[in-house]
Amino acid sequence: DAKTTQPPSMDCAEGRAANLPCNHSTISGNEYVYWYRQIHSQGPQYIIHGLKNNETNEMASLIITEDRKSSTLILPHATLRDTAVYYCIVRVATGGGNKLTFGTGTQLKVEL
């Protein structure tokens, strides 16, 4: 699985958009970009994934650059409950059994 690079921490004001970047310059053509988050003392929670098109769901939007070497997770209206560590992971998405390799993630702190 390709390695990802994320900033160690970010701050965001409540109600504003949180934009979390991720670099994955060695991503392969069959690897998807996944985002998970881990709120303190809980197990990781799936947020969103994508291959090359931008994706949106009820939690977030995922913007993937055309060359697929980087992506941005967008939380459109961050709340205090979005304070968590956010992990960007790339992996082959089909067939199962392809382990998730967690990097160090980005600690997002949402403040009043």
Next chain:
Amino acid sequence: SAVISQKPSRDICQRGTSLTIQCQVDSQVTMMFWYRQQPGQSLTLIATANQGSEATYESGFVIDKFPISRPNLTFSTLTVSNMSPEDSSIYLCSVERTGGVTEAFFGQGTRLTVV
């Protein structure tokens, strides 16, 4: 999604003893995974457990220290053997849903403190 229950949620254990952590899933899954998260660190995969076969361990983890059982498609256990304070971590169970794009789901974890 998948609902994963882990027991115990936390424990404090004496060094030299062993603890068995249980993971129960609300539906049948082929693959189950055990992770360790040391204090202030990210998650590290310990092993992959398939029903009916021996678990596959990642580099740095051995069966004698972390024996795993997978008796059926909804249940698995991880034992942390002969514990030392360095084993103090959160241990997490995870499963995958395949069929289309794979998604992974995690239990809430077992917070282990070894004294």
